Amino acid sequence: MLRNPLLRPLAALALLLLIDFFMIPGFFRLEWKDGHLYGSLIDIVNRAAPLILTALGMTLVIATRGIDISVGAVVAISGTVAAMLIGGTMQMHDGVPEYASRIPMVWAIAAAMGAAILCGVWNGFLVATLGLQPIIATLILMVGGRGLAQLLTDGQIVTVYYKPFFYIGSGYLFGLPFSLFIAIGVFAIVALMMRKTALGLFIQAVGINPVAARLAGIRTAALIFFVYMFCSACAGVAGLMISSNIKSADANNAGLLLELDAILAVTLGGTSLAGGKFSLVGSVIGALIIQALTYTIYSMGVPPEVNMVVKSIVVFAVCLSQSPEFRGLGSGLFSGAARSRSVNGKKP
Amino acid sequence: MKLLRQSLSSPYFTSLATLALLIVMFVLGSFAYTGFFSLQVVLNLLIDNAFLLVIAIGMTFVILSGGIDLSVGSVLALTTMISAYLLQSWHWPPLLVIACVLLIGSMFGALMGALIHFFKLQAFIVTLAGMFLARGLCYLISINSITIDQPLYVTLSQARIGIFGAFVSPSVVIAMLMLALAIYIAHYTRFGRAVYAIGGNEQSALLMGLAVGRTKVMVYAFSGFCAALAGVLFSFYMLSGYGLHAQGTELDAIAAVVIGGTLLTGGYGYVAGTLTGVLILGLIQTLIAFDGTLSSWWTKIVIGVLLFVFCMAQRLMSLGAAGSGSATPAATAA
DSSP states (O other), X not given: OTTOTTHHHHHHHHHHHHHHHHHSTTTTOEEEETTEEEEHHXXXXXHHHXXXXXXXXXXXXXXXXXXXXXXXXXHHHHHHHHHHHHOOEEEEEXXXXXXXXXXXXXXXXXXHHHHHHHHHHHXXXXXXXXXXXXXXXXXXXXXXXXXXXXXXXXXXXXXXXXXXXXXXXXXXXXTEEHHHHHHHHHHHHHHHHHXXXXXXXXXXXXXXXXXHHHHTTOOHHHHHHHHHHHHHHHHHHHHXXXXXXXXXXXXXXXXXXXXXXXXXXXXXXXXXXXXXXXXXXXXXXXXXXXXXXXXXXXXXXXXXXXXXXXHHHHXXXXXXXXXXXXXXXXXXXXXXXHHHHHHHHHOO | OHHHHHHHHSTTHHHHHHHHHHHHHHHHHHHHSTTOSSHHHHHHHHHHHHHHHHHHHHHHXXXXXXXXXXXXXXXXXXXXXXXXXXXXXXXXXXXXXXXXXXXXXXXXXXXXXXXXXXXXXXHHHHHHHHHHHHHHHHHHHOSSOEEOOOHHHHHHHHOOEEETTEEEOXXXXXXXXXXXXXXHHHHHSHHHHXXXXXXXXXXXXXXXXXXXHHXXXXXXXXXXXXXXXXXXXXXXXXXXXXXXXXXXXXXXXXXXXXXTTOOTTSXXXXXXXXXXXXXXXXXXXXXXXXXXXXXXXXXXXXXHHHXXXXXXXXXXXXXHHHHHTOOXXXXXXX
C-alpha cells in the first residue's frame, strides 16, 4: 500500500484540502441553488476540467518519451475556429432577444476539432515520420500556431453570442458542471483503451525502449503518431471548453502557458518524464492539485503573484522527491532519525 | 550528387545556408522597399536584438552540451526588476547593481545546473520550474513597471556610437564583445571542448576523464549570466523593470540557435551561427515593419516555418553525415 505510486499525489491533494479546511471557512460547504450544486469544490473541479483533458493527452505523449509543448497553441486554434464559425448575433424580435449562429454549432465544433486533430497530425508527422525531437517538433507549432490563430482573428477577441455554445463550458447537467462530464467521459475512454486493449502496454514499451519495441514488432511510428493526435484532440476539446466558458476566443491569451501546467500536472501525478511508466489517475490528481493550489492561494488573500513562486517550489519539491539520488541523500541523512522515531513509536 | 551530399554533410552547411538566406532576404527587402538598403537598417537589427543575441549565446552553450534552458526570459525580466528596484528604491550605485544582478543570474543558473547534474533531473523540467520561480519573484518585488531614471542608465540608453555615418548603441558593443568572448570560449578553451564532448556523448566524455559535472553546472551558470547581462542591456533599452518583460524570449532564443545551425541533440554547431539566427529573426520583423500591410503575427508564422525548414535541413544533414560515414560531427566541430 505504501508502495502505491498514487499515494504521494493523493497525500499532497489531501494536505492541500486540509489546509483549505482550516484556512478557508466553509470550504467544503455545498449548496443547492436553482437546481445546481455550488461550492468551492465544484468550482475547483469545473475550472480544472480543461487542464485535466490536456493532462490526459500529455500523459500518453510523455509515456512515449515525448513532450508536446504546442497544446496551448492548439487550444487557441480550436477556440478561435469554433468562435469564428459560430459567431452568432443577438437580434431583438419584438423585444425578445434571439440568438442565431453563423453555421450550425455541430459543424463548427466538428471544424474546431478537425483543426485540432490536424495540428496533432502535423506534430505526429514531424515526430514519428521525420524523427524530429519532440520538444522542437512541437515548438514549431507552439510558435506558429498562435500566430495562425491571431491571423485568423486579426488579433481581435472574437465574441460569441450564441447561447447553446456556452453550455459546453458553463452548463450544468444533473446539477453538476457539464465540463466535468466531458472530462470524465474522455478519462473513461482513455482508461478503457489503456486497460482493455494492448495499447497501454505498447505505449509503455515504446517509452521504455523505442528500438526494442520496434524490433519486437510494435508499429512504433503509428503509435507515436496516434499519441500526438490524441493529445491535440484533447487540447482541442479543452479549447472549446475555455472559449465557451469565457464566451469568446482570445487568440493571444487562450491556453497561454497551459502546456506548462499540463506537464506539471503529469509530473505531479507520478508519471516519469523519462517515459515508460504512466498513470492517468495520477495526472487527473495532478491537475486537481494545481487547480486547488491556485484556488487556495487566491482565496487565502495571498496576492496572485505568489502563485508562480509557490507552483515552482512545488515542482522543485516533486522533482527532487522523484530523484533516486536525492532520496539516497535523504535516507542517508534521515535514516538515523527515522529509526529513532520508529523506536519511540513502539514504546507506548 | 556527391557534391551535394558532401556539402550537406559539411559542418558548416546549415550555418552557410542561414547566411545565404539572410543575404537573400536583405537583397529582396532592398528591392521591395525604399529606404531598406542602408547601413542603419542593418545596425538597427543589432540595436533592437542585442539582448536577444546575448541570451542566445548562453543558450547555444546549453544546447551544445545537450541541455535546454527555458528560464532565460524570466531571468532577464527578474534582472530588469531587481536592477530597477535597487536603483530606484535603494539608490545603489549603478555599477554595483550591475555586478550584483550578474552574480544573481549566474548563481540562479548554477543552482539549476547543480539540480540537473547531481540529482539527475531533466533539464527541461528544472528550467521550467526556474522560469516560474524567476517570473514569480518579479511580481513579489512589484506587480507594476518601475521606471529607471538613474543618470548612467539614461546616458547609456541614449548614447550613439557612430560607424560610417550610421550609429549603434553601447549595448551592441557589449553584445559583440560577448560574442567574441563566447566564440573564443567555445572553440579555443578546454571548457569549450568539454561542452562539445558532453553534447556529443556524455558517457564517452565521462570515460575520457572530462569534468562532466563541473562543466554542466558551469554551462547553466553561463547561460544564467548571459540572461542577466541581457537583462542589463534590456533595461538600458527599455529604461524600466517589469515582470512582463521579454515573455517568450526563451523560445526566440532557441529558435535563433536552431536557425543558426546548432543541432538540438547537442555537440554540433557554432556560436557565430547564432548571430545569423538572431539577425534572421530581427530581419523578419524589420521586413514586416517596412511592408506595413502585414500584421505582426506574421512574424510568428514565418519563424515557425523557418524553424521547420531548418529542422528538416538538420535532419537531412545528419542523414547525409551518416551516409557518407564521416567522422562524428562533434569531432569535426571541435
